[in-house]
Amino acid sequence: MINKVVANVEEALDGVQDGMTFMLGGFGLCGIPENSIAELVKKGIKDITCISNNAGVDDFGLGLLLQQKQIKKMISSYVGENDEFERQMLSGELEVDLIPQGSLAERCRAGGAGIPAFFTPAGYGTEVAEGKEIREFNGKPHILESALTADFAIVKAWKGDTAGNLIYKATAKNFNPMMAMAGKITIAEVEELVPAGELDPNEIHTPGIFVQRIFQGDRFEKRIEQRTVRQK
Amino acid sequence: MALDKTGIAKRIAQELQDNTYVNLGIGIPTLVANYIPEGISVEFQSENGILGMGPFPFEGEEDADLINAGKQTITALDGAVYFDSATSFAMIRGQHVQLTVLGAMEVADNGDIANWKIPGRMVKGMGGAMDLVASADNIIVAMMHTNKRGESKLLKQCSLPLTGVGCVKKVVTNLAVLEVMPNGGFKLLERAPGVSVEEIQKATQGSLLVEGEIPEMQLD
Numbered sequence: 001m002i003n004k005v006v007a008n009v010e011e012a013l014d015g016v017q018d019g020m021t022f023m024l025g026g027f028g029l030c031g032i033p034e035n036s037i038a039e040l041v042k043k044g045i046k047d048i049t050c051i052s053n054n055a056g057v058d059d060f061g062l063g064l065l066l067q068q069k070q071i072k073k074m075i076s077s078y079v080g081e082n083d084e085f086e087r088q089m090l091s092g093e094l095e096v097d098l099i100p101q102g103s104l105a106e107r108c109r110a111g112g113a114g115i116p117a118f119f120t121p122a123g124y125g126t127e128v129a130e131g132k133e134i135r136e137f138n139g140k141p142h143i144l145e146s147a148l149t150a151d152f153a154i155v156k157a158w159k160g161d162t163a164g165n166l167i168y169k170a171t172a173k174n175f176n177p178m179m180a181m182a183g184k185i186t187i188a189e190v191e192e193l194v195p196a197g198e199l200d201p202n203e204i205h206t207p208g209i210f211v212q213r214i215f216q217g218d219r220f221e222k223r224i225e226q227r228t229v230r231q232k
Numbered sequence: 233m234a235l236d237k238t239g240i241a242k243r244i245a246q247e248l249q250d251n252t253y254v255n256l257g258i259g260i261p262t263l264v265a266n267y268i269p270e271g272i273s274v275e276f277q278s279e280n281g282i283l284g285m286g287p288f289p290f291e292g293e294e295d296a297d298l299i300n301a302g303k304q305t306i307t308a309l310d311g312a313v314y315f316d317s318a319t320s321f322a323m324i325r326g327q328h329v330q331l332t333v334l335g336a337m338e339v340a341d342n343g344d345i346a347n348w349k350i351p352g353r354m355v356k357g358m359g360g361a362m363d364l365v366a367s368a369d370n371i372i373v374a375m376m377h378t379n380k381r382g383e384s385k386l387l388k389q390c391s392l393p394l395t396g397v398g399c400v401k402k403v404v405t406n407l408a409v410l411e412v413m414p415n416g417g418f419k420l421l422e423r424a425p426g427v428s429v430e431e432i433q434k435a436t437q438g439s440l441l442v443e444g445e446i447p448e449m450q451l452d
Contacts (some may be wrong), residue, residue, distance in 0.1 A: 027280040027299070030296065051315070060293055077358060078359035080357060086356075090353075098357045101317065101359050101362075101363060102320075102321025102362075106321065109325075122325070122367070125344075126362060127394075170295065170298040171282050171297060171298055172297040174316065174318070177318075177403075224294060225300070228306075229292075230288045
């Protein structure tokens, strides 16, 4: 077994530098690597590119990196919950590449799977298609989308083992499995780290081959963005 | 009388077909899940990664790891399944999800839809909307007939950046049910109770096709 365990978040983020590209898992605040985000803020690295479906909220998730103006460019599909993001984007301080959610997911998957590009119908006839090759398949136009990779992919899982195998919980899975595949170095922060052999191989979502560093997070706030309930 | 949002959701619920998978967008479409007609089995897909989405949890039972695409806490029904975002959009692009219901800022009478951006003012992003409208066989838009300034949202041509082209099949508004015809035009199918064809005509900037008597919506 190849042991992927690092002692803590500081060791996990060893080597991150200004100007690098990061993938960060999560959908909204669900399944985000919150320990690693806090450490990126603490390190104060600048001019980074973040590939993440959303940009957090003003005071949590990637919003913390935006507040400190550490992000040069965001590649996302939906950023509606973050006023500071909208302000920085409309003022031109922040470069933003908005791409359809399914294309974002598939571009990450392709990046990890050795597929340089693919055709999709999403975005045909819209701004998203500008400058991209268009080809018809079965009488329907498609646009060419390229793969995405990152210097570091940072994902969050529910359980992980010392070999780097990961299991996600419920909808906290979202972008994490594809991003785990697409990092030159993939860091997994988990709620529970167990010895290899304790996870059932039938139930593992991300095989450890995609993960270079794994650690158990100190603290998971797991903030809820829209708390909706019904009456008993 | 024009419908409220609940009325629009109730009318759209009548479009649900038995044994189908349905994706409901944020806003009015989410309400459709509350009015599934009796005897109809549908399963709701939320593109962040769940099939078999259930109602909101009881207070104290919220799980931060279990949300819908609107980031609301939800529950999972028996038979539910969680999956990653690539698998989710494989279901959508691969046309395994039969019906998409979503909101819009503008719809054109050729089926174009705009719902993600107001240049220079509002940029929230398209989320999964572009993948959804480019793929589903049946796309129903749920929206108010006019905007806050009283201007028609059913147009000859969208003025805002497009989300998809020639894709909308039906529009259900507070005033009417309209079908987007393959050769263009909004064919008026039903009126909201007490709303006249003239009122609908006045609120529709795109080409409105009226043939014969237009029945009122039946909303128990």
